[in-house]
Amino acid sequence: MIGVGVAYAVAGALFAAVAVFTAADSAHPRRWRNAGFWGLLAVSFLFGDRLGDLGNGVLVLGLVLIGGIGGLGLSRPPTTSGPEREALAARFGARLFLPVLLVPLTTLAGSFAFKAIKVGGQPLVDPAQATVISLALGVVLALIAAMAMLRPPPAAPIHEARRLLDSVGWAAILPQLLAALGAVFALAGVGRAVGALMGPWLPLEVRFAVVAAYGIGMMLFTLVMGNAFAALPVMVAALGAPLLIGRFGGDAAAIGALGMLCGYCGTLMTPMAAHNIVPAALLNLSPGAVIRVQAPTAVIVLLANLALMEALAFRRVPF
């Protein structure tokens, strides 16, 4: 059975190639630092399952120290000039969109088709990971199609990948790091501690006060932690499970889902979230510019979530 390891190997090969090309680039302002960062990420994707948990822990510390102290630099790999791009665009026209569209089409087709393909009664591709594997396949197909159509210098994809990866920089590993933070917080019992801390300040017998504290708490924790995934274990253990579900008899699925959605309102407003840092870097904006546009929608949706929770989560739903 083909597992998700194949997709990780493709990603690892990409990061490794970027690291090697960076190390060979004597004009790079932060040559060894960037080469080390992308090289360590390559090791994680290629050999992460064989390093052992402690080995992975040391690897994460290495990534954090290289990326966090002093930061990464921007490379200026060989690429085309503005007039050259105008000429190429005139030559290829709308055909330039075909490889981009090949990726989602392959992902979509693979997500459904791989589940049906069986070899000797066993699924050919791990059904739980079919989407990620299809995405990797789609990228490989799109790359082959683009190379055949455009006939650029053979090293161009790596040079372009490192131009774009350097522009994302250390923020590339932030979402993964936040997921790891949530796991450690759960292990350390942060949620129970938050609940004990809020208890004396809340009118615990008033249901809507607890609903508001849970939803706004999710939003605030996500603001601070940069990720609703890391905040949910804290707030469910603090207020959701013991009070909203336990004492007031709320619907567990509703409390869990609406809590997460309150957290997303926080993600839309925090400079800690890679969701805001990455597009700002890619589009040459300050993270604040993206957050200012998102904030009004986020606040209105948060208030709607509190109203929905109060109005619907404590009724019997007929299904």
Next chain:
Amino acid sequence: MLSLLGVGILLAGLVARRNPLLVVTAAALVAGLAGGIAPLRLLAAFGKAFNDARYISIAFLILPVIGLLERSGLQVEARAAVARLRALTVGRLLLAYFALRQLTSALGLLSLGGQATMVRPLIAPMAEGVAESRLGPGDPARAALIRAHAAAVDNIGAFFGEDIFVALGSVLLIQAVLQQNHIAAAPLRIAFWAVPTALVAFAVHALRLMWLDRILEGEARGR
């Protein structure tokens, strides 16, 4: 109680604007140590969780393809293609992508969109192209506002669509967190409860995009 020190570190790091990688790692290590986890076991748990979350970073695979097409004029072509469509406005273009993004996310196809895959190479240059062809040349502030709106529709569409799909990380995480608290909930029911919020988010943001058109047109007339 001491594990709350980890939250304090996050807050202090946010206020002091330290590098988030350092702040997040420090918060995890302090919370773990204060919560009574032995140092080596803590480092191993942190490493395992990071390794298990690699699927989050797989989206970067697309970058060589995007870069290759960019060096061959993808953005030039996207702007030109959109400039030919006269009936389109910035708000309507972003609304079309917003609806598509939310719908495909609800079907579990998060990787169809994305800031690196769609917004930077296509949606942002297309939106800027529409503004130039309809409203005439603008200043850098207008271009920045339009690019920020392009980034925002991708985020908002994805966030309030993905929870409707039963097999994505968020629904499975909600189920796992409830399970940790000894409460059972079926993924299908968790996904069902994401629908009302998805509708509210769509209505609110669609109205704001229509309003964006009025702001941009007002600005263009006032110049």
